[in-house]
Amino acid sequence: MNKNYVYHSSLAPYIEVLICQKRADGFLYEYEAYILKTFDDFCIDKGFCEPVITRDLVMEWAIQRPTEGVNYRNQRVSFIRQLSLYMNSLGINSYIPRQTASTATTVPHILSADELKSLYQVVDSYLPDNEEWHRFSMEYQVILRLYYCCGLRLAEVCNLRVKDVNLDDGILKIIQSKGNKDRLVYMADDVTNLCRNYHKRMASLLPGSEWFFPGRVPRQPIRKTSMDKKFKQFWNMTPFADSCDKAPTIHALRHTFVVNRMNEWMLKGISLNTMMPYLSRYLGHSSVEDTFYYYHQVDKAFQIVRQKDFLSGRVIPEVVPYEE
Incomplete structure (x- = not known):
């Protein structure tokens, strides 16, 4: 066609x-x-x-x-x-x-279906040693799924504010992204439900947080560099890490x-x-x-x-x- x-x-x-x-x-x-x-x-x-x-x-x-x-x-x-x-x-x-x-x-690595499945299995089983940071296990699960399922840029995910996430209609409002452009991103129903459940739990832990994904300092968003490092850690825990000629970066999820x-x-x-x-x-x-x-x-x-x-x-x- x-x-x-x-x-x-x-x-x-x-x-x-x-x-x-x-x-x-x-x-x-x-x-x-x-x-x-x-x-x-x-x-x-x-x-x-x-x-x-x-x-x-x-x-x-x-x-x-x-x-x-x-x-x-x-x-x-x-x-x-x-x-x-x-x-x-x-x-x-x-x-x-x-x-x-x-x-x-730099040509990105495109993850296969098996690589994606393995990566998310690692992410879902991760739990920080320090109980104080257990909330990050939830954040990583949702961030990495939003990044792939919605094709977002890393900064767009990390800098999401609670007020810009419409959980009723499943819409993300991306403000002042690359090129100073705003846009609306529509989520699939399963992704919206994931975000609803996540936000309900996060709101009970950090009530009144401005950021949808709070960082170590809750009044600040989670840092992009932290997500870069975490993705590398998760990837290296998959069985594909040793056999992949070129290790993917977190940006590979968008691609x-x-x-x-x-x-x-x-x-x-x-x-x-x-x-x-x-x-x-x-x-x-x-x-x-x-x-x-x-x-x-x-x-x-x-x-x-x-x-x-x-x-x-x-x-x-x-x-x-x-x-x-």
């Missing part, structure tokens, strides 16, 4: 045929089609009428925009490089932009949420172009492009497509941007 954009520039015939060929070969080619649509609009806006891709056109397209990083700029150019290579294969002499290396990025959601949609044949704007807003991303980065980052992303995409190395761009 691919999104079929309509292209109108002088390069539209080549763009359309390239996309059709890729999809006929079994490639998803949704994100590429989206970027090629922005390139098509760019050509029209600039009054470009040539039947070939020129150096001047590529140089103007390659100018880094104020709102994007160098990796995303490089990715945009890499898609035009693919188009130019295709046109040259047809005997059409088009300018081919050079392949540009991206800056080093795992996104990749699993994408794969679920792929399995059901749901168009990503339809769903990605909703997912992007849910995650607090600035744009759909930020969320689409997962397509290029993670080996497990779009596993259904890659089962038949034995040439994925030729299709996935050389550039791999990264955004939390």
